Amino acid sequence: IAGITQAPTSQILAAGRRMTLRCTQDMRHNAMYWYRQDLGLGLRLIHYSNTAGTTGKGEVPDGYSVSRANTDDFPLTLASAVPSQTSVYFCASSGERESGANVLTFGAGSRLTVL
């Protein structure tokens, strides 16, 4: 593993089903994030975690939950999927880099279609 790994890469899901998107990083970054990306819109933050054991709500948290049991893993769960949750989901983590920037490193994304 080098960076952030997301799984699955893509998934088609029936409405009402439960789904967990997995995210694992090996950079020992404290902060992790889940975004969704929809055509014509900027990335929108769903949930975040500043450190293991803590989580927070982002801009669009409804219908999603997260957990952060350890530094490396940050799964995103859709308890009962709805068609409006059809999107590309990106997991990201952040660590300090030059000039104090908190640069995000993204996973490759998970494309989810809810029918």
Next chain:
Amino acid sequence: GQNIDQPTEMTATEGAIVQINCTYQTSGFNGLFWYQQHAGEAPTFLSYNVLDGLEEKGRFSSFLSRSKGYSYLLLKELQMKDSASYLCAVRDSNYQLIWGAGTKLIIKP
């Protein structure tokens, strides 16, 4: 409300120069980022500006004017591989990132 504006799409010619603008209205300012995203891939970090002026990194430069709420990304000596979307993001007073919808850059031979 908070808002990031950037053109939806731009077209440029291989070997030329292109400037992608970004204007923002946010609750406070703690830095502006540019990311590159190739189709079907993850965004990758390009540049960070927190003070006014120009930051140069090889063929790419980024400019910031905090008083005008304005930034641009300048790409020189365009290559076909520069065809991608370019995302502008501002970190607000709560250290949350606000993202623009991205500018799709099409490079023609």
